[in-house]
Amino acid sequence: xxxxxxxxxxxxxxxxxxxxxxxxxxxxxxxxxxxxxxxxxxxxxxxxxxxxxxxxxxxxxxxxxxxxxxxxxxxxxxxxxxxxxxxxxxxxxxxxxxxxxxxxxxxxxxxxxxxxxxxxxxxxxxxxxxxxxxxxxxxxxxxxxxxxxxxxxxxxxxxxxxxxxxxxxxxxxxxxxxxxxxxxxxxxxxxxxxxxxxxxxxxxxxxxxxxxxxxxxxxxxxxxxxxxxxxxxxxxxxxxxxxxxxxx
Numbered sequence: 001x002x003x004x005x006x007x008x009x010x011x012x013x014x015x016x017x018x019x020x021x022x023x024x025x026x027x028x029x030x031x032x033x034x035x036x037x038x039x040x041x042x043x044x045x046x047x048x049x050x051x052x053x054x055x056x057x058x059x060x061x062x063x064x065x066x067x068x069x070x071x072x073x074x075x076x077x078x079x080x081x082x083x084x085x086x087x088x089x090x091x092x093x094x095x096x097x098x099x100x101x102x103x104x105x106x107x108x109x110x111x112x113x114x115x116x117x118x119x120x121x122x123x124x125x126x127x128x129x130x131x132x133x134x135x136x137x138x139x140x141x142x143x144x145x146x147x148x149x150x151x152x153x154x155x156x157x158x159x160x161x162x163x164x165x166x167x168x169x170x171x172x173x174x175x176x177x178x179x180x181x182x183x184x185x186x187x188x189x190x191x192x193x194x195x196x197x198x199x200x201x202x203x204x205x206x207x208x209x210x211x212x213x214x215x216x217x218x219x220x221x222x223x224x225x226x227x228x229x230x231x232x233x234x235x236x237x238x239x240x241x242x243x244x245x246x247x248x
Contacts, residue, residue, distance in 0.1 A: 040210075041212075058089065059144055060085060060090055060091070060149055060162055061148050062083065062151065063093045065136060065150070065152065066094065066096045066098055067097045068099060068100045073153060076151065076153050077106065082159050083157060083161060083162055084160060087119075091143065092120040093139045094106050097124075097131070097135055123142075133239040134237070134239050136237045147225050147226065147228065148226045148228050155222055155223055165224075169225070176224060176227070177225050180203040218245065219245045221244075221245035
């Protein structure tokens with residue numbers, strides 16, 4: 001039995017009904033979209049094998065945008081310096097907009113890395129115009145590399161990252177290669193596990209389905225390599241949006 005409860009004036013009931021219907025439509029559309037992606041994923045072509053190593057490795061600039069990252073900056077710089085790539089063809093840009101002790105830590109680590117024969121530069125700006133996009137654009141203008149590898153401060157790039165991704169740029173039509181994210185603290189809490197599952201489905205299913213289906217997919221802002229010429233031709237990093245990676 002359904003009780004006939006008084007919900008107030010007719011206009012209020014219509015509003016509640018409209019909200020309920022709108023939420024139902026949105027959820028139904030989202031569910032159909034995910035089903036379509038799963039269908040594309042199941043029908044996808046096998047991903048191409050990693051191409052052979054190039055005979056002449058291109059110059060790569062690793063860009064590390066920072067803002068008050070004192071707890072993770074040393075880990076990040078240690079990982080960047082440990083990347084397995086020809087030293088004469090590698091540049092590390094520490095794009096530091098910090099206002100705390102991160103700057104001193106980064107300066108010390110960069111000096112240490114340079115002492116090991118690695119081309120590392122500590123880049124400071126007079127202001128934070130454009131925030132992360134502004135820092136990346138500032139670094140782009142003086143980057144030595146033909147390719148740009150971007151890593152946020154909370155990432156730990158593995159030593160093989162460039163040797164795994166750079167060979168794909170042997171195809172001149174490739175402008176960007178996105179790496180799949182893994183998780184350092186997947187088992188930290190139930191929330192962390194839920195977030196890990198969500199991100200895994202995004203990279204494993206959504207990105208794979210979109211790419212194999214010749215559909216639009218985006219750079220996720222970190223853990224990827226971009227061809228510098230493509231970034232420049234697209235107008236560079238734009239700071240008039242909160243999602244500069246998607247905009248690019």
